[in-house]
Amino acid sequence: METPAEGDDPNPMRMGQAPRNRRQAASKTMWTALWLLYLADPVRQLVQPGVSAVARTWGSGGLALFVSAYLVLVFRHMWRNLTRPLMYGVLALLLALSVALSWTLGYAWLVLFIFxxxxxxxxxxxxxxxxxxxxxxGFLLVVGARYPEIRSYYLFAYGLPALGCGFMMVGVQHLIHTTLELRAARQEVARLAANDERLRLARDLHDLLGHSLSLITLKSELAGRMLPDRPEDAARQVADIEQVSRQALVDVREAVTGYRRPRLAVELAGARAALRTAGVTAAVAPAVEADHHGLASDQEGALAWALREAVTNVVRHSGASRCELLLTEEGEADERRYLCLAVLDDGAGPPRTRQDGNGLSGLRERLALADGRLETGPGPRGRGFALRAYVPLGRTGPPAAGTLREETGTHPAGHPT
Structure with missing residues (x-):
């Protein structure tokens, strides 16, 4: 899957993460500074006529110190870990300024307790x-009680917001830490999966080539000792070496083909991501997600290729807003059982030329190699495009399609290749 561009970042505010560039730093700074608009009442009080010079000086200096301390605390926490003395010292300063300014200058300054x-x-x-x-x-309630004019409502206007906003930020921080832990866990899972795959590859190569290479080495040494005096026996050993090396080459090719063979579950995950990115609503039948134990590897690989090609067409060419993925077991006139993967969309429909592009032509060939077939045409009720890929079942396959589950995206743009 492609890495999203910076403009498509699902976490543009970089919550819980340090900014990576100046643009993100400016965005986080503006978002934090936006909340300082709640200090409009204290500022308005300072600029009103009749305020003494002492009160104006005290209020302006105290407010500037409060805002500076608040921003230093928040931004230091955002970019690096805070030392405990600095953290508690700045919080104590904020609380002291909140008490002093609201006690001496009026109830409008109670908003400092919320910050x-x-x-x-x-x-x-x-x-x-x-x-x-x-x-x-509690300090807010004590200070606010000295202003009779707000006793009837200051609990709701200042007390509850201070309590609620504080605990809301506790929840936000917990969510951020959980997100960081999940991100770290996802990276660890990916690392472990890659390590397991390397171990599996090493184990398979050892199993495939260890015996063959050992045998080739022994026969080469034996042929070398026979060569001067017994050339006929040496020739037989060389023939054995050729046979063993050819078989080893066949085994390696089969192993590599197995690694490259697509899996239906993997392609389904990719299809979901592609449809979601393109803004197409995906309706996936439960049978598509089931374990397909009735399929041979060749048949499953052919269906996986069919799913990839069909979803690529939907995303690139159809202009559809909805795509259905169905998997059903069907009987044919020859009494064979087939598994049918159907991809239906509500887009522009098949072209009038009715000629397959390279993608569908190649898909027909893949399905033919798996003893299957491909059918394409208009979708249900003559709208959109329908692709149906059939492969034979060796035994009972997964259940019928059942109820669809929709996964909604948000919408692209005009089919088959």
């Missing part, structure tokens, strides 16, 4: 933030 609570939820571990956030809210 202090949010900062506590962002930078503190849960064991500490679960106490720091209620403590900050």
């Amino acid at each position: 202090t609570s949010v900062a506590s939820g962002v930078v503190l571990p849960w064991q500490h933030s679960r106490w720091a956030i209620p403590l900050t809210t």
